[in-house]
Every structure is written in structure tokens, then in C-alpha cells.
Amino acid sequence: MSLSPLAYADSLRIGTIDFVSPDEIKVLLEIEAPDGVALNTGTPRPFPRINGYVLIPSDEGHLVAQVEWITVERSQYPKRKGMQDFGLVDLPYPLRKMSLNPLGCLFYDGSEASGKETYRFRRGVESYPTVGDSVLLPTQNQLRAIVESGDNRHVMIGTSPLAANAEVKVDPDRLFGRHLAVLGNTGSGKSCSVAGLIRWSMDTAKKARGDGTAPNARFIVLDPNGEYANTFKDMGNVRVFAVESSKDIEQLHVPLWFWNSAEWSAFTQASAKTQRPTLIQALRSVRDGEIALQVTPSHETRRFLRTLVSIIQIEANAGRPWANFPHPKNFLEKIKKWKEGLAEDASFNGIEKASLDALRDKITAFSDARSGQYPTYEFTRPEINEFLNLAKSAHAAFGGSDTDILPIDADVPRAFTGDQLLRSVEANAELLNVSEYVETMLMRIRTILSDSRMKTIFGAGDELTLDSWLSKYIGDDQASNGTVTVIDLSLVPAEVVHIITAVIARMTLEALQRYRKLNHGKTLPTVLVMEEAHTFIKRYKDDADNQNSAAICCQVFEKIAREGRKFGLGLVLSSQRPSELSPTVLSQCNSFLMHRISNDRDQELVHKLVPDNLRGLLRDLPSLPSRHAILLGWASELPVLVQMNSLPEEQRPKSDDPDFWAVWSGQAERKVDWETIAADWQQTHSEQVEDDQESTGNAGNFDDDIPF
Numbered sequence: 001m002s003l004s005p006l007a008y009a010d011s012l013r014i015g016t017i018d019f020v021s022p023d024e025i026k027v028l029l030e031i032e033a034p035d036g037v038a039l040n041t042g043t044p045r046p047f048p049r050i051n052g053y054v055l056i057p058s059d060e061g062h063l064v065a066q067v068e069w070i071t072v073e074r075s076q077y078p079k080r081k082g083m084q085d086f087g088l089v090d091l092p093y094p095l096r097k098m099s100l101n102p103l104g105c106l107f108y109d110g111s112e113a114s115g116k117e118t119y120r121f122r123r124g125v126e127s128y129p130t131v132g133d134s135v136l137l138p139t140q141n142q143l144r145a146i147v148e149s150g151d152n153r154h155v156m157i158g159t160s161p162l163a164a165n166a167e168v169k170v171d172p173d174r175l176f177g178r179h180l181a182v183l184g185n186t187g188s189g190k191s192c193s194v195a196g197l198i199r200w201s202m203d204t205a206k207k208a209r210g211d212g213t214a215p216n217a218r219f220i221v222l223d224p225n226g227e228y229a230n231t232f233k234d235m236g237n238v239r240v241f242a243v244e245s246s247k248d249i250e251q252l253h254v255p256l257w258f259w260n261s262a263e264w265s266a267f268t269q270a271s272a273k274t275q276r277p278t279l280i281q282a283l284r285s286v287r288d289g290e291i292a293l294q295v296t297p298s299h300e301t302r303r304f305l306r307t308l309v310s311i312i313q314i315e316a317n318a319g320r321p322w323a324n325f326p327h328p329k330n331f332l333e334k335i336k337k338w339k340e341g342l343a344e345d346a347s348f349n350g351i352e353k354a355s356l357d358a359l360r361d362k363i364t365a366f367s368d369a370r371s372g373q374y375p376t377y378e379f380t381r382p383e384i385n386e387f388l389n390l391a392k393s394a395h396a397a398f399g400g401s402d403t404d405i406l407p408i409d410a411d412v413p414r415a416f417t418g419d420q421l422l423r424s425v426e427a428n429a430e431l432l433n434v435s436e437y438v439e440t441m442l443m444r445i446r447t448i449l450s451d452s453r454m455k456t457i458f459g460a461g462d463e464l465t466l467d468s469w470l471s472k473y474i475g476d477d478q479a480s481n482g483t484v485t486v487i488d489l490s491l492v493p494a495e496v497v498h499i500i501t502a503v504i505a506r507m508t509l510e511a512l513q514r515y516r517k518l519n520h521g522k523t524l525p526t527v528l529v530m531e532e533a534h535t536f537i538k539r540y541k542d543d544a545d546n547q548n549s550a551a552i553c554c555q556v557f558e559k560i561a562r563e564g565r566k567f568g569l570g571l572v573l574s575s576q577r578p579s580e581l582s583p584t585v586l587s588q589c590n591s592f593l594m595h596r597i598s599n600d601r602d603q604e605l606v607h608k609l610v611p612d613n614l615r616g617l618l619r620d621l622p623s624l625p626s627r628h629a630i631l632l633g634w635a636s637e638l639p640v641l642v643q644m645n646s647l648p649e650e651q652r653p654k655s656d657d658p659d660f661w662a663v664w665s666g667q668a669e670r671k672v673d674w675e676t677i678a679a680d681w682q683q684t685h686s687e688q689v690e691d692d693q694e695s696t697g698n699a700g701n702f703d704d705d706i707p708f
Helices: 005-011 140-148 172-177 190-209 261-268 275-286 297-318 329-339 350-369 381-397 418-431 439-450 452-458 466-473 497-518 549-567 583-588 600-609 660-664 674-682 685-697
Strands: 013-021 024-029 053-058 061-075 093-111 117-123 134-136 155-160 166-170 180-183 219-223 238-242 484-488 526-530 569-575 591-594 628-633 640-644
Touching: 024 061, 053 093, 053 140, 093 140, 117 140, 140 166, 155 190, 166 172, 172 190, 172 569, 180 190, 190 219, 190 526, 190 569, 190 640, 219 497, 238 466, 261 275, 261 439, 261 497, 261 549, 275 297, 275 418, 275 439, 297 329, 297 350, 297 381, 297 418, 329 350, 329 418, 350 381, 418 439, 439 452, 466 484, 466 497, 497 526, 497 549, 497 569, 526 549, 549 569, 549 583, 569 583, 583 600, 591 600
Parallel strands: 180 569, 180 591, 219 484, 219 526, 238 484, 526 569
Antiparallel strands: 013 024, 013 134, 024 093, 053 061, 053 134, 061 093, 093 117, 155 166, 155 640, 591 628, 628 640
16 A cells, blocks of 8 residues: 555654754654664665764755764653553653754755656755754655765766765866865775776766767876876876886986976075075076077176176165175175186177276276275265176177076076086175085085986986976876876985975976966866875974975975966875874865874864864764765765775775785795895995996906906
8 A cells, every 4th residue: 555645754754853053953753763774765774873864844845964963861751643642651751862964955856757756955054944843764866866966976986875875976177176185094095085086087087078089187196105106007198207217117307497496495405695595696597598508708708797787786786885784895805706707808809808898997996996094895876887887788798688687587497407507506606705605505406416316307318398398297288198197206315305296296387377378268177186295285384484395395285275276276185194284285175085084183173174064974084994985075065975986906006004914924925135125225236237247248358467
């Protein structure tokens, strides 16, 4: 016997409301309400269940609420409809109560041809119920509609165990466009979730294209642990870069000329007063667009005069020639030093020689005027202006113009070698008369140039150009060379790993900024994935005078978090310690995929970050099993518990737990050759091979009398 619609609706009633507030609704459950499994909703379903969904009828449809807690209270025995309970003794009776968290509204959307009713969920509550209103269990269709509602939900990432295994799909524009944070303890499944989001998005996009071609997509994975090298091998052209190249892995190249002045200052620990201005001046000099430094004497003199004009302008703007501190005598000593660089050459023409003579004569006049018994070292402004005009005239005589006079942008990525920068720093230190103050900075630059571990990263050869690097690392036109770039940072030396990461991220952002500028406001959608984000996006002290490499790296990602969306750059963070992450970056993440989190500080931070009133749902974090996560924020219409899709073994990142017992018990074999490891670590293996080959090839050429 089938029930009438009214009778069926009444059978779904489980209780009545006895308390209402904007963030909490308390419900008194009826005695006949299910106490373990609900059998009248289409299929058997557990009820009552923490974080499950219930409905409250309203004028516009149904208010959707989530179960936060369930309890038993001693109350008066309830009067049941149609039952004669008048003869019962009125003693305290254990009644069940539960607390609900209002989420949104479920609207009736019509019926399909098959007779199946359809519903649509919308986030937000316009009107609240009142005391005495009924609370209903959702039917199977209603429960699935709560999770499956939403526009442009293209990519399926898993199912919802709390909503009849409804498909959990996301809108890629929302998920990647406004930044995503994947948080959870180690071993909770973060890496598999990140790899899955990339793979499932690409698979869905490929199907949507219809012709079977690869999507025009760009994912850049910064991988500090070397987990993703083989994760996407079956997806076609996947570009993998690492410190040590092999058959399927290309050599990682991040040239020194990519670094901007802030990154150079952080690496060299340049002091703010003397070393940093000298370094910036040197970068301006070496980025002048001329690749060769040694061309002709005339060219060298023009470069020298151009720098001289810039320094005179800087000194005059600072008022040093007539200021009391530092003493103007310092400026006199500087121009005496400059005179040594104004030597003539036989190749100079008459105009060039005359201009140099005028400049040298002026320096001699300055020196003679301040060489008496009681000299006055201050310079007047007209004297400096005349001196500056003579320097400009000499610069023009050697073929210079106002357009190439420094200062130019010290951060423009124009190619130069490390040796050229070193010579430029030394030359500019002499011009500024601060050579003795830059020795420590020069030593650090020499260190990076001589370190064999870094040469492979920074020494990219003459063939590497900016456009070829962008094509390789971000992706070519129509992503013809692949949709995923994996940059393995695991063997990058610790001294430069933050700088390398910062340079790659900054170059990606600035490239997309210029793409939008040159393409009439159109953006090139790109996703930057940062694994172990707590290492590279770690909070720092704002009041530090000299920002270290870690702070510079964090500042780059803060800028991406704030501005990346405007230029089509989405950010995906994966971290096991959210409490250590930059608050600026986390506050810009609009979507969260949270796996198991056990640490109290991390849980406290997550509770503060989440924009929704989700106390009950977030209390589930410490007990979530692997592959389970809570999706909330902009990418989801409502907070939902997701069982992430499973990845095959060969598609998972290499982040499995170590198999101690298998090795201990002999089920898995491990052999150790420490000699090979030590040779690789000390970088002596190739040298030893060359020595062996040389000694073998020249075995008959040694004199027997030479002692070894």
C-alpha cells in the first residue's frame, strides 16, 4: 500500500525545533525518530549521524542544516499524537536532542521526464524557522542535490559518504582561480589529492575538447621532496627538471641574470648603507644590454662615462658634495679616483680627446682649489652642475645619449655572466670609493660562482634565452610541449633553494603580467603548485632591516596570493603545518581541502581561517581517515566531507610511509653501497672515473723512475 504525499512527508518528520539563533538551531527528536538507521528515505541510511544533513520546511522550499551534536536530556514524557498517555506517571524521561548548523536553502526545480524530482541548493539563509517547526529527513534525491548542486561543476574529485555517496564535483575556475590550500598531517593523503586534482582536471578537460587533443593548460609543480617526477609520466609531454638530469629529466636552469636586486641582496646579505647601493649600481651597469664587456677602448670609456654621470647625479641628489655628513672631502677623494679611469687611447678622435681633457682639467682644478693650508672642501651647486655637464658632454662625444644614461631598471632580465657581475661590483665600488666595505659581499658572490653544485643550475650556457626558458618552464603556445611542469628542488643546495624557488615563482607571475598587458587584458590561466609550503611560505618578521632568502621567497608568494588572480595565476598550497604559513597567503586562499589535522595549534588556526560557522564539521579533522577530506570555501556550495577518488599505485607521488617491518622481517630487500653514495655526495665519482681512464690510457707513458 503506497502512502499519500502528505503521509510520506509526515513519515520523514523526526522532531521539532525548540531553540533558534542565527548560528544554531536545537531540535527535540521524537520518540519514533530513527535511532540507528532510517529506512524511509529511499535506501537505508544511518541516522542520527554527526555532520549529516536534515531539512526544515520554509516558505521558499527547505532550509538545509547540518547536525553538529546529539545528546540525551532528562525531560517530561512527551505527549504522542493519537496515543492515550494520560494515565502515565509524569517522571523524567530521556529525550534525544540535537544541534543544527544552518547552511542554505534547497529549492524544488521541477520533475524530469522519468518522473524524478530535481532540486537546487543555494548557499545562505534568508529566513530562519521558528520554534515548533518540523524537522525532516531528506530523501535520496534531496540529499544528493544538496551536494551536487552548483554551476560549472566539471571535475569530479570524489564522493560524499554523508550524502548517499553523491558525486562531489568542483568548478575549476573557483578551485584554482582564487587559490586553494590543501592542509593535513603527513600521511593523510595531501600529495595524492594534489596529484589527483591536476590529473582529474586534465582528463575532464581533454574529454570536453572532443577531438582528443591535450588541453591548453599549464600546471607548474614546485616539488621540494622529489615526489612528482614519475607521477604524470602517462599524461604525455610532461616536463621534469632537476639538479641531476637523466633520460627523462632535464637539467634545471635558473640563470643568475634572472635574479632581481632584492634576491641578490638577500643572498649576499648586503648591508643597507653601502653594499646594497653598490650592488644595485653594479646590476644596472651590467644589465645595459651589451653582452660583451671587452669591445673597444672607446666603448669601454663610454660605459665608464655613463656610470660616472649616474653617480654624479646620485651624489648631487643626496647633497654629499656640500653636506656636513659625510664630509665633502669624501667626494673629492672619489673624483680623484675617477680621474684614473679617464686615460686616453691612441684610437680616440680629436673630439673624444678634447672632452676627456676638459673633464680631467676640471677635476685638477677642484683638487688644486682645495689643497691649501686651510682648505674648504665644500662644493657649490654650480660647480657640481658644471662638472655634471662636462661628464655628459664627454659621454655624448663617445657616442652616448640621454636614453642610455643610468639609472636603468636594475631588475630587467638581461643576460650577463657571474664574472661580469663580479667585475661590475668591483668597478662600481672603486667609483664610489667604498671598495673596503664590499669585500664580504664580493666573497659571497665568488662563493656562488665557484661552487660546483650551483654551476649546473646557474651555468646555462649561451644558448638559453628568456623566451626559451619561459617556453620550457611555463609552456609553449597551445601547451604543445605538455600541460605539466615538475621542478624537482630536492637536491638544490640549501643556501639557494629559497632564492631559486622565489625566482621561478616571480618569473612566472611577471611573465603572465606582461602577457595580459600585450593581449588586451586576456589572461593565460596557469596554476602554481607549492608542496611543503610551510618551508617556503613561512611567516617572517616585517621589521627586519636585511631580509633573508626565506623572507624574500615568502614575499613573492604573498604577492602572487594578492595579485595572481588578476593575471590568471592560481596558487595551490600543500602543507602539514598551516600554523607556520604566512597569514597573508592563507587569508587569500578562498578554498580549503583539509585532511586529518591533529596538532592543536594547526586546528586553532584552521578554525580562525574558515569563513563559515563550521564548528561541528571541523571537529572531525583529528579523526579523518586517509583519503578523506573536508572541502569548504569558494569551490564548494557547502562544506562537504569528501572521500577522494583513488589513484593507481603508479600515479601516486612517492610519499608512502617507510616499510620498516618488511625490511626487518626480510620481506623486502635493501642493499647498501655507502661508497657509491659517498662518491655521489662528495661529487668525486666522475673525477675518479676520469682519473681511472687517464691512468689506463697513459699507463705506458710514465717514467718508472718517477716516485709516486
